[in-house]
Amino acid sequence: ASQSKVENGSPSEIILDDFEDLSPLSENDDSTVSITVVGASGDLAKKKIFPALFALYYEDCLPKHFTIFGYARSKMTDAELRNMVSKTLTCRIDKRENCNEKMEEFLKRCFYHSGQYDSEEHFMDLDKKLKQHEGSRVSNRLFYLSIPPNIFLDVVKCASKSASSGNGWTRVIVEKPFGRDSDSSSALTRGLKQYLVEDQIFRWIDHYLGKELVENLSVLRFSNLVFEPLWSRQYIRNVQLIFSEDFGTEGRGGYFDRYGIIRDIMQNHLLQILALFAMETPVSLEAEDIRNEKVKVLRSMKPLQLEDVVIGQYKSHTKGGTTYPGYTEDKTVPKDSVTPTFAAAALFINNARWDGVPFLMKAGKALHTKGAEIRVQFRHVPGNLYKRSFGTDLDTATNELVIRVQPDEAIYLKINNKIPGLGMRLDRSNLNLHYAARYSKEIPDAYERLLLDAIEGERRLFIRSDELDAAWELFTPLLMELEEKRIAPELYPYGSRGPVGAHYLAAKYNVRWG
Ligand code: NDP
Numbered sequence: 001a002s003q004s005k006v007e008n009g010s011p012s013e014i015i016l017d018d019f020e021d022l023s024p025l026s027e028n029d030d031s032t033v034s035i036t037v038v039g040a041s042g043d044l045a046k047k048k049i050f051p052a053l054f055a056l057y058y059e060d061c062l063p064k065h066f067t068i069f070g071y072a073r074s075k076m077t078d079a080e081l082r083n084m085v086s087k088t089l090t091c092r093i094d095k096r097e098n099c100n101e102k103m104e105e106f107l108k109r110c111f112y113h114s115g116q117y118d119s120e121e122h123f124m125d126l127d128k129k130l131k132q133h134e135g136s137r138v139s140n141r142l143f144y145l146s147i148p149p150n151i152f153l154d155v156v157k158c159a160s161k162s163a164s165s166g167n168g169w170t171r172v173i174v175e176k177p178f179g180r181d182s183d184s185s186s187a188l189t190r191g192l193k194q195y196l197v198e199d200q201i202f203r204w205i206d207h208y209l210g211k212e213l214v215e216n217l218s219v220l221r222f223s224n225l226v227f228e229p230l231w232s233r234q235y236i237r238n239v240q241l242i243f244s245e246d247f248g249t250e251g252r253g254g255y256f257d258r259y260g261i262i263r264d265i266m267q268n269h270l271l272q273i274l275a276l277f278a279m280e281t282p283v284s285l286e287a288e289d290i291r292n293e294k295v296k297v298l299r300s301m302k303p304l305q306l307e308d309v310v311i312g313q314y315k316s317h318t319k320g321g322t323t324y325p326g327y328t329e330d331k332t333v334p335k336d337s338v339t340p341t342f343a344a345a346a347l348f349i350n351n352a353r354w355d356g357v358p359f360l361m362k363a364g365k366a367l368h369t370k371g372a373e374i375r376v377q378f379r380h381v382p383g384n385l386y387k388r389s390f391g392t393d394l395d396t397a398t399n400e401l402v403i404r405v406q407p408d409e410a411i412y413l414k415i416n417n418k419i420p421g422l423g424m425r426l427d428r429s430n431l432n433l434h435y436a437a438r439y440s441k442e443i444p445d446a447y448e449r450l451l452l453d454a455i456e457g458e459r460r461l462f463i464r465s466d467e468l469d470a471a472w473e474l475f476t477p478l479l480m481e482l483e484e485k486r487i488a489p490e491l492y493p494y495g496s497r498g499p500v501g502a503h504y505l506a507a508k509y510n511v512r513w514g
């Protein structure tokens with residue numbers, strides 16, 4: 001109760017200033033940034049990219065001179081784009097009175113250009129418009145490819161001339177999924193390099209790396225003496241990485257059926273968290289040093305085996321009079337699809353720190369709850385004094401550290417504690433860091449952090465090509481086997497806890513899902 005919320009600018013925040021320079025470019029800076037959102041009419045652009053750009057503007061984190069262009073095939077005027085964008089902007093960061101005014105100012109900086117994705121001519125028309133806005137300033141250009149993956153290369157090919165015609169830097173953010181397997185990912189990398197140099201490519205944006213609690217993982221481990229010494233096979237029994245959504249693939253079946261949950265969530269979001277969790281201490285906080293350590297972990301891992309994987313697909317379910325459709329009932333999904341919407345897997349890292357520790361991943365759509373968390377289950381207390389003396393059931397009550405990435409961000413440690421009173425009875429209690437209670441400031445959306453990093457040229461949260469190769473090498477043999485054998489997923493009802501097979505998989509390694 002003695003904890004007060006941390007307010008803006010309080011002394012405890014100031015110590016991190018070296019790492020968190022969110023200030024805009026200096027007022028005298030005579031450069032400009034043009035941000036082109038390719039696929040501006042789409043879902044991601046509306047839901048995440050424009051709102052994140054507005055939040056950055058609102059927080060004064062964008063450079064003084066900037067312009068945002070939407071580019072897509074749909075016909076739209078500037079006014080129509082502004083109208084579309086305005087519907088998804090919110091003042092959630094804080095409740096400053098001038099929010100509406102800031103929105104108006106932001107929208108005035110947004111423009112639209114309609115064009116085909118495979119037309120150099122249309123991108124050159126865009127270039128002319130960009131130049132008009134850039135004037136005589138040093139012009140930096142950021143292109144965000146918010147489009148389906150099958151047209152990434154067309155766009156890069158056609159946009160590369162106009163992209164690089166600014167006289168400052170040019171950067172291209174490529175969304176996930178980056179390929180479907182090792183071969184297609186390498187082909188895409190080779191393709192991009194025909195038109196862009198490595199420095200220009202901000203490959204495979206993994207927005208989970210921009211989530212507050214994922215960013216905090218390194219702080220938790222490397223700046224608290226109590227955790228790092230325990231962070232190994234000696235004290236940790238298993239680690240669980242869990243992602244669940246309480247809705248299906250509604251409306252995204254066309255994309256999802258080609259990829260499935262393993263490529264959509266496990267091979268990127270959960271694997272990236274695993275690598276950050278398990279890496280050795282990097283030499284510094286520089287992007288390259290962190291990525292070096294992540295790659296080492298990925299390359300120390302055993303490629304996934306079919307016997308260590310359970311796949312599922314949701315089927316329709318009626319609850320409270322409402323019928324929730326099964327995956328294959330979606331119009332955009334083939335009736336005989338065997339694409340998994342759920343998967344659980346046991347992964348192992350063959351190095352001195354983690355030898356034999358199961359890292360269990362679970363990811364699913366249309367489950368009973370929505371959330372993402374990391375659970376670290378510790379080993380039993382050797383020769384437990386309390387169990388010997390009182391015969392209590394302490395052997396099942398091992399410590400567990402839970403990092404709740406979303407929603408309602410929190411970090412809590414489950415400990416054994418004496419129940420107050422004259423007798424000696426123990427229970428499990430939580431040492432709890434609940435973000436909403438501790439910090440008054442809203443947590444920024446992951447896309448804000450990633451966009452800001454791209455504008456500042458910071459690559460720590462983007463994926464290097466050797467990381468990408470290592471990630472695909474782990475999953476490609478399994479994915480090929482699943483597809484070649486057309487292995488049927490275990491069906492689970494919409495809104496349930498997923499297939500029972502996931503429990504057998506965990507039990508095989510003496511684990512209970514948290
Ligand atoms: P959309 O399906 O909404 O596509 C974006 C835009 O691309 C559309 O508005 C459309 O614009 C154009 N487009 C769509 N289909 C085609 C096609 N077959 N050929 C050519 N153009 C097409 O995608 P999202 O916005 O959902 O996703 C964009 C990217 O971001 C994808 O790579 C996706 O994997 C990734 N992503 C999306 C997330 C999300 O929550 N939506 C989350 C994480 C990643 P127009 O017709 O006007 O040209």
Ligand code: BG6
Binds near residue numbers: 207245264
């Ligand atoms: C995307 C996946 O990368 O992440 C989606 O393609 C998923 O299928 C989404 O819904 C989840 O992101 P978040 O930030 O809402 O947890």
